Amino acid sequence: ALVSTGSQAITREQSPYAAVGQLARVLVLVENYYVEPVDREKALQGAIKGMVAELDPHSSYLPPEDFKLFQSETEGSFGGIGVEVDARSDAITVIAPIEGAPADRAGIRSGDRIIAVDGRPIQGQPLERIVRLMRGVPGSQVRLMIRRPGVENPHELTIVREQIHLNSVASRRLDGDIAYLRIKQFQQGSHEEFMRAIAQVRQKETRPLAGVVLDLRSNPGGLVDEATSIADELLDRGTIYTTRHRGQITEEVSARSGGALSSLPIVALVNEYSASASELVAGALQDHKRAVIVGSQTFGKGSVQSILELPGGAGMKLTTMLYYTPSGRSIQARGVTPDVAVNGSITTTSAIPVFRERDMEGHISQESAAVQDGGVEAGAQSSSDAGIGADAATGVSTTALEPSRDVRSDPTTGKDLVLSIGYQLVRGVLNSASKR
Numbered sequence: 001a002l003v004s005t006g007s008q009a010i011t012r013e014q015s016p017y018a019a020v021g022q023l024a025r026v027l028v029l030v031e032n033y034y035v036e037p038v039d040r041e042k043a044l045q046g047a048i049k050g051m052v053a054e055l056d057p058h059s060s061y062l063p064p065e066d067f068k069l070f071q072s073e074t075e076g077s078f079g080g081i082g083v084e085v086d087a088r089s090d091a092i093t094v095i096a097p098i099e100g101a102p103a104d105r106a107g108i109r110s111g112d113r114i115i116a117v118d119g120r121p122i123q124g125q126p127l128e129r130i131v132r133l134m135r136g137v138p139g140s141q142v143r144l145m146i147r148r149p150g151v152e153n154p155h156e157l158t159i160v161r162e163q164i165h166l167n168s169v170a171s172r173r174l175d176g177d178i179a180y181l182r183i184k185q186f187q188q189g190s191h192e193e194f195m196r197a198i199a200q201v202r203q204k205e206t207r208p209l210a211g212v213v214l215d216l217r218s219n220p221g222g223l224v225d226e227a228t229s230i231a232d233e234l235l236d237r238g239t240i241y242t243t244r245h246r247g248q249i250t251e252e253v254s255a256r257s258g259g260a261l262s263s264l265p266i267v268a269l270v271n272e273y274s275a276s277a278s279e280l281v282a283g284a285l286q287d288h289k290r291a292v293i294v295g296s297q298t299f300g301k302g303s304v305q306s307i308l309e310l311p312g313g314a315g316m317k318l319t320t321m322l323y324y325t326p327s328g329r330s331i332q333a334r335g336v337t338p339d340v341a342v343n344g345s346i347t348t349t350s351a352i353p354v355f356r357e358r359d360m361e362g363h364i365s366q367e368s369a370a371v372q373d374g375g376v377e378a379g380a381q382s383s384s385d386a387g388i389g390a391d392a393a394t395g396v397s398t399t400a401l402e403p404s405r406d407v408r409s410d411p412t413t414g415k416d417l418v419l420s421i422g423y424q425l426v427r428g429v430l431n432s433a434s435k436r
Contacts, residue, residue: 023047056319057360058305064313066128069135074223076166076187080135081142081159083108087127091115095218095273098166099405102159108146115154116145138163168222171197173204174213175410176427179261180419182215182407183230186222186277191229198233198260211265211426213419214285217295221276224304228253231281234291236262239326240284243304250321266291267422270338272354275299282336283325293338294422300357302331303364322364333358333365340425342418 027047031038045063052061062070072078082101085092094112097104116122117133134142140161147154168190170182179201183190202209214234221227231240235255243251255262268291270282279298285291304321323331335356357363408414411423424430 052316052318054362056303056362056364057357058301058303058317059319060317062128062315062317065132067309067313067315069128069132070315070317074187076168076189078135078164079138079161080164081106081144081161082164083134085114085127085131092122092127092130098164101164102162106157106159108144108157109148111149113147113149114144115147116143118143119145136161167193169193169197170407171201172407172409173201174407174423177205177207177210178423178426179209179212179264180215180407180411181212182217183219183278185219186224186226186230188223188226190223190226191233194230194233195260209261209264212261212267213422213426214266214268214291215419216274216278216282217269217271217418218273219275219278220273221278221280221301224277224280227277227281231284232256233259234261234266234281234285235259235288238288241280241326242324242328243321244324245321265426267426268293269418269422270295270298270336271418272296272356273299274336275357276301279331279336280323280325283323283329283331286336286339287326287329292340292422292425293336294340294425295338295342295418297337297341297356298331298335300331300333300335302333302357319364333363340421342421 027040027043030043031040045061049061052059069078081103082098083103084095084098086095087093092114094103094108094110094114096110097108114122114130117130120133122130122133134144136142138161141158142161144157144159145154146157166185166187168184168187170184172180174180179198181194181197181201183194212234228240232255236257236259237255240253240255242249242253266285268282268285270278270293274282274295275298279301282291282293282298286293302323303319304323305317306320308316308318310316325331406414407416407419411419414420421430
């Protein structure tokens with residue numbers, strides 16, 4: 001929402017038309033003197049992209065093809081190979097293949113680096129463009145050149161694209177009548193999936209549920225409305241979050257009574273790739289003391305991007321607000337500090353370094369977030385390394401810290417350390433106060 005604060009006389013230099021005039025001069029010089037003929041439309045698209053991208057890492061101008069791709073991501077269905085990737089250390093690194101998808105069946109692993117798509121090197125290319133190259137019509141083929149850590153020579157894989165349907169919620173009933181609910185991302189229909197998962201878990205036994213393990217690890221966020229609806233099922237009352245724009249509270253979202261899981265004890269699992277809307281949920285549960293948060297410091301993306309449609313099918317993601325937890329904490333560049341910290345990285349290989357919002361060039365700083373209300377924010381947390389270590393002393397490797405696909409009915413018998421700790425906490429076997 002744009003609010004007029006009254007008219008004010010400005011000088012010629014302050015007018016936005018002065019900047020547009022400079023852009024026009026540069027465009028004329030480029031068109032007249034560049035070594036090769038210039039596509040004016042392409043040049044102007046690049047200028048717009050650069051202007052928005054300079055604001056912060058999450059604001060971006062999306063040409064029609066990119067905007068369509070972005071919309072398909074939130075709908076949870078697209079044609080592709082089914083792999084999560086990220087741009088890190090000047091390379092495209094596989095975070096994880098989607099279970100059962102073509103990439104998974106072809107043998108792609110976490111930590112693999114994609115160096116070429118259909119014979120074209122991709123170093124230095126924008127992530128959105130690379131994703132678009134890998135997506136396509138179901139039944140078509142794509143060739144990926146993969147470099148794997150520890151393997152000397154790269155190898156090529158030919159993968160047939162399929163229609164990828166992303167289920168955002170996974171569930172299981174654990175021993176002791178504990179519901180395990182993992183939310184992979186917040187997309188259209190996630191709340192409905194969540195409610196169906198709760199019903200299925202409850203139907204497996206006649207006994208009532210005794211507690212919930214909510215797994216938000218590696219959840220990158222997504223649609224805030226879906227995250228809010230799920231948080232509403234976990235809380236019985238109170239604020240879920242507030243947003244602020246230039247120091248003013250613009251929205252306060254509260255829970256309603258009667259949430260589906262509002263009376264059960266909860267443990268929420270997070271890691272360094274729990275971001276945005278998943279941090280919003282974790283922060284609300286923590287502030288209301290509705291859940292013990294277990295894992296590692298979260299990513300720290302506490303900004304709100306408004307999606308604006310533009311003529312011609314283009315769009316824009318523009319950072320317009322910052323999230324605050326119920327107690328007034330900003331998530332931005334800080335994240336959520338777990339109540340029970342499990343030290344170490346979720347990564348299975350040193351090829352994927354720990355990378356958070358504060359490491360991104362041009363991010364909105366903690367200091368900027370802290371003075372949104374005209375002073376130091378209330379309830380600010382400081383990071384702490386205290387907690388349970390995953391090292392030689394415990395005999396647990398860092399692979400035990402990542403979300404496991406094999407969720408056992410008794411997690412203490414598996415390799416997922418964080419899940420095991422969360423499970424024992426919700427059952428009362430461990431005391432969270434002694435592990436802080």
